[in-house]
Amino acid sequence: MKFLIKFRLGKSVFERAIDPRFYIEDLKELGETEVKIIRENIPAPDEEPTDEHVFEADVILETDRTKEEVLELLEFILEDGVEVEVLEGEESAEKKEETKKEEGEIPQALLENYKLETEEILSRLRGTLEELAENPGSVELINEVFRSFHTLKGNTGLIISYREEPNLKYIHEITHKAETVLQKARDSGIGLTDRQVEILQELVDRLDDLFLAFSEGKEEDAEDVFELLEELGSSTEKKEELKQGEGLPADVSALLNVASQYIPVYRELCSKEELNEEEEDFFRRSLLTLHKLTKELGFEELNKKIKELQNAFGNVDFKEFCQNLEELANDLQKLVEEKSKEVKKEEKREDKKSFDASKYVTRTSYLKIEESMVRDLMDIVGELSVFKEWIYLFASKLQRTYGVPEAAKELKDNIHRFRSLMDSLQRTVLEMRMIPVSTLFERFPKLVRDLSRTLGKKVKLEIEGGDTKLDKVIVEKIAEPMIHLIRNAIDHGIETPEEREALGKPIEGHIRIRAFQEGGNVVIEVSDDGRGIDVEKVRQKAIEKGLYTEEELSHMSEEEILQIIFQPGFSTKEQATELSGRGVGMDVVASTIREFGGEVSLQTQKAMGTTVKLLLPLTLAIRKILLVRIGDVTFGVPAEDVGEVLKIGRKDIKSLKGLKVVYHRDKVLELDFVNERLGIQSTANGTVTLLIDNALTRGVVVDEVLSTIDTVVKPLPSSLVTSEDISGITILGDGSIVYILEVLK
Template sequence: MSTGDDDILNDFLAEAGELVEQLGTQLMALERDPGDTECLNAVFRAFHTVKGGAGFLQLTPLVELCHAAEDVLNAVRNQRRACDTDVMDAVLQAVDAAQTMMGELAMGSPLTAAAPELLMQLHALLEGGTASLPKAPPPPAAAPAAVAASDTISDDEFEALLDELQGKKPAAAAPQPSAPVAVAPKPAAAPAPALAPKAEVETIRVETQKLDLLMNLVGELVLVRNRLKVAKGDLDEAGARAIGELDFITRSLQNTVAQVRMQPIGKVFARFPKLARDIARQLGKQVNVQLEGEDTELDKNLVEALADPLVHMVRNSVDHGIEAPATRKQAGKPAAGTLLLRASQEGDHIRIDIRDDGAGIDPERLRAKALEKGLIEPETAERLSPAECLQLIFLPGFSTKEEVSDLSGRGVGMDVVSSRIKRLNGHVDLDSKPGEGTSLRIRVPLTLAVLPALIVRCDGRRFALPLAPVSDVFRLDERRVQRREHWDVVDSRGAPLRLVHLDRWLGTEPLIGARHVVVAQVGDERYGFVVREVVGREEIVIKPLGASLRGLAGVSGATVMPDGRIALILDFNGLVAAARALRFEDAAHG
């Protein structure tokens, strides 16, 4: 295959792949409102566009699949076939098969033809379906360029399709006799008011590796900038001014590159309505998926990294959380469960909520199951609060499912979720009420490259604490410290504040003399982290940990300080977990 052919294939994979990804969400919307003609036409055009590109590239299995689905959708558009469950099931299976083929194309593998049973099912829908849709407006005239009359497509037409998909304005061209387009007569009407032309945005496709390299270079530039700022006091006025200008330009460049790498989380959310529907039908359940905040943007690497953990959570919500219709009715609930996925930005972090109105989780059952599996000691289990019992679900090997199935019961899901979120310098928390439902909250940074941090010192070493959760810093007064339930507690702004001692986590001699407390939000609670001193604020570049430190509780990464030395980046959630473990040890020893 020539370079030109490679470019055409890559364009097809990018544009057609995006259309196929969107089909799941569009079909879910169409299932909720079968009379939505605009959505129906969008689904039809997507299949036709993919078919046209596949025909140009001579991808016969994909052409046959899209053509069969297109015929069914056209029958629905012409009201020769009702948009019922049989149609939705078959077309959604066609989407699954198309996604499989797109994956094979991306891997350079030969295409696997769609199952003959699926093609037969699609053809049978045309032959046996005569019911008409409830009153719906007639479909509009076929859209030019997106819906052509023939099953083949010329070189020029394919290029025009790609231009249209990329948002480029097609050049004027003479009409092609081989592909006539029906033109509906215009009814007489008063002239509409002129609309201001919509500003066109020019785009260019860039390889993600180049963006990654650019972000890495910006990170190195930030490190050099930090070193120069330390030396700023030794320079004359002109040199200090130049460093100030460099600081401004570096910040602007850093923000611009970060924006280029941003992608809407809707790219991940789009797959979940169909995924939840498939799982629910397999289990004989009903579920409605609600999406909020799909336009919330975060770093592209985070978008990709969050995909698998979110799939685990959605599967668990439908499998474990949402009850069967009969059970829900007995409990006074609607037969169909509700699953909400919401994304929002909080400072320099993204919060994602996954909430269901299912059966909820019984903390006592989790406590008993953890004891049964030997995951915790009896003494520890006795002292766990209901909220702490809920966090047991994230322990490795924990599962409350008695039977093993394709969906759950293997003791992995939530442990995988927790570990992957922590690798993203994020945190996942769970809240649940029996009979009312379960809510999972994820917080991850907007970007993985550069992090605003608070530099602190303890035991002669410097550490970096993520700045976003920090709300206060104060000097510790020993006379105000009290001991409650094996925690050191101090009153802060009228509320008790549990203290986490960094020296105990390090295993060094207790700090004596002046100490400072860094107050940070961890989940739904505030904690005070006791350090020797607070050095100041710094923008740091996150570096991966070596094998010896990877997985160490309380450490999420490392950074290079302006003097060239290494400082560990600490994880508030890990520090709190370590403090809880030390608390249980203290309790066990009386």
């Protein structure tokens, strides 16, 4: 066998006290070698490794050993920059295998599983990296990110073994490099810098692009990632010698948080010949803070030394004072090292005690099912719901028409059991369609970061209720409206840091996305603490654009005026930008949400902020429908829209300013005679039934309420839409078609 072994080693190897020349000697023992040194700058044993230290060499090895044996010899430095290539011998058959890979087919089941797992891993990475951004020293979080990259690398390698794809090779390379950096950060206990976490987030975005390109059969150019990978590995944005290691006792960590801010300033000031008054004052105040802190935390030796430094400052030679200050920094570093060792010993002891084989067994409570199968199952449940109603009607017919009451009674008794089973089946299938809204929300931190950077604003995003579940179809449909809302909040709402400072606000703006369940609906709120919406400005813009007259606006409430924002083409921004101001965002929000029976509302307070509220149905599959009669026609009304049902006499209906109203619970309810719009003659004489909306502001007049059913509502084809009041159709058990009225929105 003949191998070419390339050594391209740098600082990371020397930090582990490894001398690569020993590996060259080991290779010589395997067979004949030809060594070519390209660059050699190895630090002395007592020298601190830097980026300048490198070892680059090419070794040609002729041996009777296998590639596995060569790789095993180099195992501990392979990931630091060593490549092994077969030049001659049996394993050169790998090239033939590579040709096969290019032409090979990936098993469909394996490919689908890879795609599903990759989506889950990338989703998990986004969330964990957000947490890591808040705590870049957390060994636990670094471990979690490391495992995700490691799993993705292994999965991708398996797919590549069937067929090499450029996108997958990029994914494999990125995950490998990221894994190496994370392993070093984890093993050293130093953690990651803020910049390194940012780079990892950018790399996950690029992995997402590459994975999408692979899924769509396209080729993505990802050469730009190598600059990011290089920066990730060589990032010099390190904390001073005082490293805030995760897992230190709380008292040591608290002291480090303060001292790590002071020590670099001390060293800078100690390089000066003379100090000005402010610099002298800094020494006095900071030493006083350290003295109080070490006393409170019980570090007596350090407290004593700091007290001596306080007394010495200004009374001894400044250079001597600075030498004593450096000794204090060294003492602090020793304290950290001692405590770190204690923690690690304790962790090892705990590991030995709590060995659990189950940690090494992969179990999952999830079974992956294609979305189309769930959709088909939902359709079957819908048909069964209709059949359930037919059986009930047939039982009544048996008793009424055919005179077999015993059979009818037995059938009705069994129908109750059938209904119960149907309800359970329906709930289970509906739950299968539900996914947590976090699958959508997890992409928003990046959106906020990118927009903030583009607009030169500082914005913090807070997310609540990510575990709230919603129909997958709805989650997908609201993605674009949510992006519009966030974009508007940052562009229109949040002020610049300078403006916020002038207003006495924190320079960092705040956006909160909150999801929660409310009855049979899910509410999603997008709030900001920005400038709010100027209602007067909305009023003036509406007049300028010819949407309303002053007379019309004078009769409108503030809430009604704010609803103008959701009209097509409306924007209060004077100048359009790439982000907003063209009047298309809020129109998209309103039309999309209302398309599937949702509602949009907003509240605003000038200079305080705005909240946009989306009221969404839990599911689009099966809905509870109130069957009502108007004249001789049966209609359906979504039960979630009805707040109350009330019977009234026609004599209770009054006239007020040209409107028909009724007084109920100390409120005036405006009445909607929908039959007049539909051209249907009411058959109710003395009394009518009111369907009152959830806000108790208006009532729809129908002749009577018949019953409540659970059914599948199908959208009405646009060619058959003859009234804005009708949104869909459903089929009853007897085969009759019922139109669904959306009259209470």
